[in-house]
Each structure stands twice: as C-alpha cells, then as structure tokens.
Amino acid sequence: MLLSLPSASTFSGDIDGLVVLVTLLTGGWFIATQVMFFWLLWRFRAGASPKSQYITGKEPHLKRWINIPHTLILICDVVIIVAAVRVWVKVKQTLPPPDDTVRVVGQQWTWTFQHSGADGTLDTADDVWTSDTLHVAQGKTYHFLLESKDVLHSFFVPVFRLKQDAIPGRTITGWFQATKTGTYDILCAEICGIGHGIMGGRIIIDTPEQHASWVQQHSTMADAAAASTDTTAAASAGASN
C-alpha cells in the first residue's frame, strides 16, 4: 500500500497501519497548528489590531487554549502507544511455532543463508547453503537465526516490513510468514563499511510445492557433496594409517 511497495508478510499490514495512524494523527495536528498560526498572523496584523495588551495567560478562557489541545494530544499519544505496543508484541515478542528454520549470516558484504534441507532440520548434512538468495515457501512460518561474522548489520526485507539488527557474537531469533510468491529485495539497513550499499540480496518466495522441489534438488546435491567429503576424509584417514 505504502509507495506501492508490495505487502508480503502476515504482519506487514500491521506495520503499515501504524505508519498510516501516526501520519494521520501528526499530519492532522500539523495542519491544525499551521491554520491557527496563519489565522493569528492575519487576525492580529498591525493594521487590524494596533494596540498590544498585557495578558498573564492565567484567565480560564485563555488557559483553555493550552489545556484543550494538550489533553487531545495526550489522548492521541496514548492511542499511538497502545497501537504500537500491540504490533510490537505480535511481531517481536511473540514467536509462533515454526514450520521451518533458516540461518541468516551477515558479513562484510554479503548475506549467507542456511536452509534446512529435505529433512526439515537445520544443521544436518543435507542443509542447503546459498549466498545472497534466500528461498522460502509461501504460507509457512519461518524462524530465522540471525548472526553476524564481523560488524553490526541489519537484515531488512522491505516487503515483509521486517528489519532486525545482526550483532556479532549473538544469535537473534525472529520469525516471518510470507503471504505472496515472487522475488523481492533483501537489504542491509546498518552502515557496515564501504560495501554497505551493495550488500543486497533476494528473497524468492515459492509455493510450498515449488519450494519443496527446489529443496529436494539442492538437498540431494548437498547430501552428495557431504558424502564425497566423507569418502575423501575416509580415504585420507585410510592412507595415513
């Protein structure tokens, strides 16, 4: 909706809703104060009101000019805080049970993704590693394990309205569920060195069937590669004996 950027996760609409809410409330007050300001300039211009008065501002009918807008703005603040906390709890505080897990590693200046492979379990021999391209299935809940090898990065998927800092030495767990298929941008949203601007990637969201066949195909290759490494290791172990 915003700037015609597609909305492709279960929580992207909630984030957009917050942006619209804050824009309407602050925009409404901005217009109201500007109208008031220019009206006062015109109403009390030198020609129409040449004599200035001394006022203390303590009279009730003058204090209302402060108290009423003040109260209304506080009510708007509470509305924004309640809406923001509800979205925060949904997006960041709640971790729905995953259908699949993916590891996302940032480094100067690339993203590496570790997919769980055909067995659906991360850190096994059939895992599929890719550079700069993340493959996920539409409609499945993913946990991501976000890490950094060097400096601060920030994993940013605009169509998901997802942005999470990656911190060296920590593994940060988050989640998303894609609602649309397609190929979209992944960016780094934390200045992380001279190559920060080119630290982009792609997320490919397939239907569960397409994704399963991609995983099957690459998982087998991973399995074969792991097996050949084992054979080589066994052979060299044999040679050394």
Ligand SMILES: [Cu+2]
């Ligand atoms: Cu970066």
